[in-house]
Amino acid sequence: MKPVADRGISLSLPAPVIDPQKLLFSLSSFIAAAITLAIAFSASLPRPWWALLTVYVTAQPMAGAFRPKVLYRLGGIATGAAVTILLVPNLQNSPELLVLCLSSWTGLCIYLAVLDRTPRAFLFQMAAFSSAVISFPYLDDPVNIFDTTIARVQEMTVAILCVTAVHALLQPWSATPVIRARAQSFLRHACRWTAEALAGRHTRLENEHRRTLAADITELGMIAVHLPFDQRWAPATQRRVRALQQQLANILPLASAAANRLDLLRGQDALPPPLAQLLDDIAAWLADEGSPVHRAGFLIRRCEALADEAEARADWTSLLTASACVRIAEFLAALAASRRLAARIGSPGRPGFKALSTEPFALARDHGVAALAGLATASAIALYCAVWILLAWPSGSATAAFAALITCSFATQDDPAPVIGRYLSATLRTFPVAALYLFVILPRVDGYEMLVITLAPALLWMGYIQADPARSPQALPMFSCFIVAMGFQARFQGDFAVFVNTGLAQLGGIASTLAVTKMFRSANVLRTARRILRSNWAELAQLADIRRPFLPDRWTMQAVDRLGQVAARMAVAPPGDALHAADGLADLRIGRNIIPIRRALPHVPHDARHRLGAVLSGLSGFYAARWRHGRADPPPPGMLRAIDEALSALLALGPDEPRRAALRALVGMRCNLFPAAAPLAGGQARP
Template identity: 35%
Template sequence: MLPGWRQWLFALKIAGAALLALGLALWLDLPRPYWAMATVYITMQPLSGATRSKALYRVIGTVAGVSMAVVLVPPLVDAPEMLTLALALWTAACLYLSLLDRSPRAYLFMLAGYTAALIGFPAVTAPDTIFETAVSRAEEITLGILCAALVAGLVLPESVGPVLAARVGAWLGETGRWTADVLSGAVEAPAVRVRRLRLAAEAAEIDALATHLAYDASAQSRAVPLVQLLRGRMLMLLPVLSSLADRIAALRDLAGLDPAVKALLADVATWSEAGAPATEADVLLARIAAADESSLPSTSPGFWTALVRASLLDRLRELVAIGRDCRALQDGIARGESAPRRALAYAGEFGGRAPRHRDHGMALRSALGVCLAILACVAAWIATAWPDGATAAMMGAVLCCLFATQDDPAPAILGFATWTAVAAAAIGVLLFGILPQVHDFATLVMVLAPPLILCGLLMTIPRTMPVGLALGVNGNALLAIQDRYASEFGAYVNSALALVVGIVLAAVVTRLVRSVGAEHGARRLVAASRADLARAARRRG
């Protein structure tokens, strides 16, 4: 839990980017400088390539969102039900597209969706100023995005490439050790099984990290094609190893392992632990082919034993071929090459971009959730004539979008609400106890820097990341710094209450409509895999 120098560096960078955005927004006389500060905390990532990949699409998505608000608000402002429905459907449609797009481009659709709500709902009280408001919000958000990208790219940038190469190396090293355990016939202890399951999760994490590589400034950014080729082989290694373990156990139960197979398994295990050098792979493949040349008996009882032996050798051949490819691709990624130096096995199966799973059903449920959350917030706003009801509607839209990728977003959204309430109390002390004594920008920076750095530190630790995000985003929104001090306690309490109520309503609707749990997601993945197998059996893909 204690932050290291990398965490401190990120915290200082994100705080510096937020203060830079604030200073520029004040200098440019933008009406809501705090929007730029909050945007920095939404945009900035520890790795510079990840920040850049989001920055470009966030700018485009922001422009699309404010444009839609300008199109919808003026003609529908006198029909609040229709305007609410239009904004809710737009946000839902954009979230649906975002969840289907498994790339950094997904931020474009998500931003286009909830930015329209951010601009549209507060503008209903002054629809004649919608264009000026939309331009100002676009300028403030874009300024925050650019400051985050600038600081991330210029101040001691931490590139995606070296981190990705190190993660791939560690993953393949762990897989090599597991391979040695499988081929030696060691009984799989519970700790080993947990480690094997962790390999599957780490492969998905590496895949997610690789999506930002094309936006990186490191030498490895040219290796995006090799990463795509490596992805499929990394995933294929896991079932090949599992099937090898099954066949070794079955052959031992039937007739035992003959000396030739034992020697092969021991040599492949040694080769794998040594890092799967390509120079030795061809020799191993030739020995496997020679061991497989023996004819199959045509009658029982030896037929089944020979068939299992042949199947084991076939899987062993796959293991060596895929391991050789992984080592070659790993070396190419480390050198920053854009194409493999030698021909790869299974080029037809793993040639180029592999399609990613798209769950249309869950995307539709998420879209329905954000639509109903917006409608619920606006219904409460209209029924109570709440002056800050627009804030609740905005937060309902934003929170449903931000956590839509989780199996059960409700706990995360409720946690966000809790820490928003904590932020409101802390910001209240700062806003009414300290800021009245601040009279110049230098003093303002000294006052704001410690809490901004603390938010950045919290964001670097996975367990506290939602806390840091809630404090960084909503804390800056509640602080609402402008070019002169004009805070009023009653208005502040009302605004803070609206933030929390909007988030809680989003959590309630999400719990009713969207929360399914990991088991439901697993069942849907199994069903999708069975459909793929059926299509393959019919030779349709």
């Protein structure tokens, strides 16, 4: 019989593929950890393991993400330490009141962190986290709380400065390529679903894809915050990202509006052949990623010519055709500008495009959502401590500290239960590795140098996992279990009883956090989504109210941001839930139609102004009623009559630009609010 190798069969396993960037990140974190341990041992800090854990808690793959957060993290640590020194000595004889104050403080910090939604939120989150982990382990014996607090602040400060310095020198990741890749991915995705929508091939998941794109726009701005810390020409790059965000925010409503008009035309079997040919050409341009951007100008001119020709006829089918052509032209212009901006991200020189607004991308903030997160966090921590105090559990203080740590880490999520469940699983898998090191390897290690060499395989492996976005949630529990179990005192102490008690405290903290989270937080996801939708309806009611300030650019950005927030929560809604009936994209399109109507009010005669005012008044009342009732009620029939009267009044006027914009907005509003209504009758031709 021939040998296996002679028969052409290979028994060799495929070589593992190692990502150099992820390995560099892991190596950078390990170097920072080694420096932190050396400083902690040299300065005789009481808890070197705490400093080491802080290194890996604060490490992030993007180099630029460190520097804007350093001051926030240090400020949060100082604030948490000050609260600890203020509360613990003064309330040490009233543990119930002390627990109430600490849990209330933690809830307040989480409220501010959820409300802020910028890197500044790390200040509030770190203040909650540091005060909890400093206070709870020493509530049984608060005599030396001042010295303990100072020691914890020193350990965390040393760790944060070391990891920031090392990653700043080695720069494992830059924010600029991430932004460029995210923007280009957005554009590819947007081109794909827009080509399908314009061609009438609506996929089953189209709405979900479009809402996900809204979340990507918001995330683009979150990453762009780190750009000034990334490179010397970052201010220009940040202006490009701001302009890109605003162009991308226009793509969503424009493309969906065009698809809406085309669906109505196809439903009436009234799609003109020239428009059908134009749509084929646009779809071909969108499908070809290598097609030149300047070809969009030729397509835009064809759209505008068809729109002018259709508007001259002034019947309802022609108005629909003109509206579709105008929205397609505006979409193509925004897409072409976005492509140019995305290509220039990260290159020095002038921005090339001016931002549509001088304001940064406005985030939608909801005090109710933030208050729910803060209240749930405070209630959970108070419940942990009540069980600990009532049962007189010896390890309860450590469990409360771990529970507070985990609660603060995931408090900004609507339903942290699935993440905490994976946290528990990763902790259980790491215990055997920690036991192997503590009882088999470390007893044979002598000296700092050998300790670092011995720890290298485990810490580099965990750091590589941390650099992988798909597996990074597993890294924090692995580091926590491994580092806390080691202890890393100046003199080795391999006590099995201490190891078991520490492990049980960690598992108890995670398990109790998971149980309380399921009781308090898991039911809040749909409630949060409904609150966001109601906030959007309230903003639409104010946008349509002519007595209110008019800030259209800010409204558009916040509406797109809310669309992304709702998208992240729609997945948990059951199929029959009323949440699916609330179309955030339709609300976004209606809001953008309100804007040209309000702008046209000073430029039209009194009678037309009265008709437009009636439409705006009806819209304001309609969305105010939705906000009060908390459900997506259909518009009243009287609003259709008001829109038709305003359309007739505008059709009788001259063709100035404000009138044209308001006319197109009314057509779009009628299509969005009353898609099944009969065609407009009695349209008058222009004089």
